[in-house]
Amino acid sequence: METIVVKKETPIGWIYLNRPDRLNAINQQMIKELRQGIDEMLYDSDIKVIIITGNGKAFSAGADISQFKELNGYTAWQFAKSGRELMDYIENINKPTIAMINGYALGGGLELAMACDIRIAAEETQLGLPEINLGIYPGFGGTQRLVRLIGKGKALELMLTGDRISAKEAEKIGLVNKVVPLSNLEQETRNFALKLAEKPPISIALIKLLVNQGIDLPILAGLNMESLGWGVVFSTEDEKEGVSAFLEKRKAQFKGK
Numbered sequence: 408m409e410t411i412v413v414k415k416e417t418p419i420g421w422i423y424l425n426r427p428d429r430l431n432a433i434n435q436q437m438i439k440e441l442r443q444g445i446d447e448m449l450y451d452s453d454i455k456v457i458i459i460t461g462n463g464k465a466f467s468a469g470a471d472i473s474q475f476k477e478l479n480g481y482t483a484w485q486f487a488k489s490g491r492e493l494m495d496y497i498e499n500i501n502k503p504t505i506a507m508i509n510g511y512a513l514g515g516g517l518e519l520a521m522a523c524d525i526r527i528a529a530e531e532t533q534l535g536l537p538e539i540n541l542g543i544y545p546g547f548g549g550t551q552r553l554v555r556l557i558g559k560g561k562a563l564e565l566m567l568t569g570d571r572i573s574a575k576e577a578e579k580i581g582l583v584n585k586v587v588p589l590s591n592l593e594q595e596t597r598n599f600a601l602k603l604a605e606k607p608p609i610s611i612a613l614i615k616l617l618v619n620q621g622i623d624l625p626i627l628a629g630l631n632m633e634s635l636g637w638g639v640v641f642s643t644e645d646e647k648e649g650v651s652a653f654l655e656k657r658k659a660q661f662k663g664k
């Protein structure tokens with residue numbers, strides 16, 4: 408693959424956006440290769456958590472603007488659709504994902520980070536959806552995901568102004584989960600991933616499904632899904648192990664069964 412690098416550090420799967428001279432701008436090829444990289448991690452049962460990050464001085468500065476001049480109405484629609492479908496796919500996979508954000512997370516770069524379950528950013532990071540300054544608007548799911556993450560008022564402010572905000576401000580409004588010094592970014596993200604890797608995978612998959620699908624359902628439908636899901640978790644070996652470990656005062660060892 409030319410635009411990303413994948414590295415397995417069991418139980419963590421690392422995916423590096425790898426166009427550093429273009430600040431990891433997302434082109435059609437990267438969209439295709441990201442899907443392949445995600446699938447490689449998804450179908451490897453030894454990989455429990457996926458971390459997406461950027462090589463060089465940015466997570467990603469967004470969609471590749473140099474391709475925009477070639478787009479017409481139809482191909483622009485197709486490009487946005489393929490980027491947005493990638494983000495939907497990442498959001499809904501049944502393994503946890505972490506965006507490890509360094510430098511810039513702008514436009515499609517922030518939309519990719521928002522499709523991940525957890526965002527950990529270095530202090531120097533700047534985040535934003537500056538598409539409006541190009542005479543367009545966020546097209547990889549940003550208009551929908553940002554509202555759901557931080558609420559309508561602040562989401563509109565960020566999208567209408569196109570302003571960049573600091574990592575600290577992003578943490579304050581709930582856009583990132585954690586801000587750390589750049590020198591600690593990799594280790595803190597790894598530690599977070601290892602913590603998630605110890606949790607029962609079936610519970611993780613169900614929590615993701617309930618949250619991601621439930622948010623768009625009438626609350627009673629979501630609550631019913633939650634109750635029904637107990638029928639699934641209570642039929643797993645991990646539930647037996649978790650409850651036994653508590654009663655026997657030992658640490659549970661989950662197997663994803």
Ligand SMILES: CC(C)(COP(=O)(O)OP(=O)(O)OC[C@H]1O[C@@H](n2cnc3c(N)ncnc32)[C@H](O)[C@@H]1OP(=O)(O)O)[C@@H](O)C(=O)NCCC(=O)NCCSC(=O)CCO
Nearest residue numbers: 428429430432468469470471472473514515537545546547
């Ligand atoms: C991120 C910025 C603020 C960084 O500025 P700076 O440090 O000065 O670095 P640059 O010289 O601008 O960038 C280095 C190099 O990368 C190219 N580049 C940066 N971003 C992109 C991009 N999105 N697409 C294509 N290429 C990009 C830049 O042209 C430079 O190339 P050279 O050949 O060396 O000149 C600044 O780069 C910036 O503001 N970038 C654009 C951010 C943006 O508008 N993102 C939204 C894109 S639209 C989108 O994402 C749609 C999906 O919703």
